[in-house]
Amino acid sequence: MRGQSLPNISGFWRTTLVVVVVALIGVPVLLAFGSNFFYFLERVDAQEVGVQLESGRIKGIVGPGVYGDFGLYVELQRVSSQALPFSVRDEEIITKDKQRIGLVVTGDAFRPGIERADVLQNNWAQYSPIYLNDEVAVERVKSLAQQAMKVCVGERPFDDAIIGTARDELRTCIDEELSELADSYGLRIENVVVPEVVLSPEVQAALDAIVASRLETEKAAQDKLRAEAQALAEQAKQEGEIRIAQSRIQEETKQQTILAQLEREKIQAQQDVIEAEKANELARVQAELAIIEAQKANELLAAQQDLEINTALAAAAAERAKADLAQQVALAQLYTNNPAYVRFLIAQANAAALNPTDKIIFTPEGTTPTIVLPGPGITPTVDTNPSPQ
Secondary structure, three states, rough: OOOHEEEEEEEEHHHHHHHHHHHHHHHHHHHHHOOOOEEEEEEEEEOEEEEEEEEEEEEEEOEEEEEHHHHOEEEEEEEEEEOOOEEEEEEEEOOOOOOOOEEEEEHHHEOOOOOHHHHHHHHHHHHHHHHHHHHHHHHHHHHHHHHHHHHHOOOHHHHHHHHOOOHHHHHHHHHHHHHHHHHHHOEEEEEEEEEEEEHHHHHHHHHHHHHHHHHHHHHHHHHHHHHHHHHHHHHHHHHHHHHHHHHHHHHHHHHHHHHHHHHHHHHHHHHHHHHHHHHHHHHHHHHHHHHHHHHHHHHHHHHHHHHHHHHHHHHHHHHHHHHHHHHHHHHHHHHHHHHHHHHHHHHHHHHOOOOOOOOOOOOOOOOOOOOOOOOOOOOOOOOOOOOOO
């Protein structure tokens, strides 16, 4: 039994070995062959753009995510959208005035992202190595930067390339020129700077001499300016002291003038008060005079009215008197015209005036009559009212 089982065990191992060998050889071959027909769970990172290809042609451009596809010769290529730093050094650049200088230019290059999918679509056939290989892209950008450096330096004189604000203008020129050149490859250039200007020893020595001479000239000019400034400062100091003294005198005069003006204004104010008081007093007197005149006028008017009234009353009284005396005047006229009638009336009045008890005594002219008063035992001697018998 044991002798029969050994051959079966050896056959098993042989079969197993064959399967393993076939698997080791077939699976890689299958994978290598199958990779041309599908890809599965391929990831595109956040800083990448996926280019989906089929038979060498772009099928689609996708952003970050996980993708898969089946087809004839399908594949997924990744284009990084991260910055590609570059640095270019060129020591053999000729300026417009035939001076030799060198420049160092640095910056960042960016390949098209998902927002510029059309650029990838249009330029993929020509520039896919630039989009897929960082070294190829950087070398191409360096070449373009050297060309831009030569163009911008070549159109400027030496001083405008290395001195002052002109150096920033040179950087701007290189940035614009390089951006224009890189745009034809679908690349975007940013952060261009010119950190260093390289000069040959001869040029550096000549420039140092020029700078030294310029410094000496400027120092002499500064010394002259300092001396003039010191003289002007001393003069200004003296003038300042004089101005201070003059200003003090002027201020004192000004203060005295102000005080005098205030005193005049005070006196004027007092005069104004006095004049106002006089005016008020005059107005009061005039008012009182007007009141008195008004009263007098009223009294005069009242007197005139009273006079007119009294005149009218007198005239009326005169007329009334005339009316009252008209009868007496008529009688007087009658009496004047008829004296006998007057004597008759007198006699009648005398006769009417005597009473029975009256006594009449006739005495000679020029004598004093003796009055006899009636009383007991006295009888009348004359009968003044005799009876009709």
